Structures are given as C-alpha cells and as structure tokens.
Amino acid sequence: MTQKRWNVALLQMDVAIGEPEKNFAKLETMLSEAVEGEPKPDVIIFPEMWNTGYALEQIHELADPNGEQTAALLSEFSRKHGVNIIGGSIAEKKGDDIFNTIYAFDREGKPVADYSKIHLFRLMDEEKYLKEGGRIGQLQLDGVPAGMMICYDIRFPELSRKLALGGAQILFVPAEWPNPRLHHWRTLLTARAIENQMFVVSCNRVGISGTTEFFGHSMVIDPWGEILVEGGESEAVLRAEIDLELVSQVRNKIPVFEDRRPALY
Numbered sequence: 651m652t653q654k655r656w657n658v659a660l661l662q663m664d665v666a667i668g669e670p671e672k673n674f675a676k677l678e679t680m681l682s683e684a685v686e687g688e689p690k691p692d693v694i695i696f697p698e699m700w701n702t703g704y705a706l707e708q709i710h711e712l713a714d715p716n717g718e719q720t721a722a723l724l725s726e727f728s729r730k731h732g733v734n735i736i737g738g739s740i741a742e743k744k745g746d747d748i749f750n751t752i753y754a755f756d757r758e759g760k761p762v763a764d765y766s767k768i769h770l771f772r773l774m775d776e777e778k779y780l781k782e783g784g785r786i787g788q789l790q791l792d793g794v795p796a797g798m799m800i801c802y803d804i805r806f807p808e809l810s811r812k813l814a815l816g817g818a819q820i821l822f823v824p825a826e827w828p829n830p831r832l833h834h835w836r837t838l839l840t841a842r843a844i845e846n847q848m849f850v851v852s853c854n855r856v857g858i859s860g861t862t863e864f865f866g867h868s869m870v871i872d873p874w875g876e877i878l879v880e881g882g883e884s885e886a887v888l889r890a891e892i893d894l895e896l897v898s899q900v901r902n903k904i905p906v907f908e909d910r911r912p913a914l915y
Contacts (some may be wrong), residue, residue, distance in 0.1 A: 654893065664853070768803065
C-alpha cells in the first residue's frame, strides 16, 4: 500500500570547494542529525555538487569515478536507517566525461534512479567542464511517481511539465543557486508547484565559494503553491510533512491537465 504522508528532511549545508573528503564528513554528520531528530524522515535530500562544489578547473581530479564513493555511503546509510535518499548531486566521472548527477536510493539501500543535469549553466561555466545528461529524471519512491531536476533546470517549465504528465506527484530539486537571484528562486519553484499541481522539495546550499555567495532558502512547496517550510541562510536540517492526497485533490478541483490544448501549442 502506498504511503500517503511523508516526512521529508532537507540538508541545507555549506560545501567546501575542492575538498571532497571534508564534504563527505560534513554530509555524514548532517545525515545522522536528520535520522536522529523527530519526526524520522521518509526521504532525505541535499544540495547540488555537494562533493566538490564548483571547483571546475580541478573537476577531473576531484569527481567521484562512476559515483562509487557516493553510492557506497548513501546505499549503506539508506539501508541501515530505512530511509529514501535523493542524493543531492555530485560531480561524477564516467570515462573522460564529468556529469552533474543525482543518485537516488530506496529504503533498502537499492539504487532506484539517477539523473544527470541536462541544462548546463553558462554563468558558472558548466558547459566548459561538464557534459549534459541525455534523459529526464523519473523515479518511484514507496510507490509514488516523482521527478528530479537540478538547479538551472527549473528555468525550463517544459521539463517539469513533462515529468508531471508522466505522473510525478513530487519534484525534487537539489541546487547551488546563488545571490542575488533569491526572488527568481522562490518564484520559479512556486510556479513549478502551482502549474503542475505537485509538491516541490528544493534543497539549496549556503556559504561562499570564491566571490559567489549561496543563500540557502531551501523550501518545500505544496500543490497550491503554499510554502510549508523555508530555510534561512545558515546550515540547517529542515523538516516538513507532506500529504500526497493533496495532489489528487488539487488536480481534481482545477483540472489543468484535462483542459490542456497541446494541439494548439
């Protein structure tokens, strides 16, 4: 039977640029804090590129080969604690290419999906160092269809709509979204929730890398566009309860998907 209520935990963390081992240690500490607190989470998510930050000039040396170190940690943790994990995203090395990739694990520690960012952000030179993914991020957790996007992806409403049309009831968004675009962050995430009538769980980093400051404000937004929790600008484990029954209630009340006219647009 599909669980209808989830407790989600968002690990709003700082990231030490170019120091994977330091970041792995920080993540382990925050993961432990998440599962030791109440209520115990059903799903945990953390930020984009948490293993290396945007140390792009050294990314070939720093990236996790085939995600092996990441998968070992997250698989064991999810199995031990019976929790689903949306593993933020990491710099992942595959052959000669580097991807910005999410790994997701179920409560038994089994990998259920991965997604490599398909829209590379030119303002941070991603296209010079990273390779774009070639498929969308669909998965199921506890029998619930969900979607994954990464940071800049939220500026492309076609992607979230495609995930919603594929059945997604919840959208997970790891990010490293910087100042000064807080208004864009809050507005775009809220729009994605409202227009697709689904939950949005977005986890942003905090801290400073070089001259770039990251403001946090991780959020959980319901299908009406109401913000259930929003972080500040410091490290924190944020928690929210989501009632998945609300998705069908909203979609039935305002039948956006039935009223679409894609033949015209």
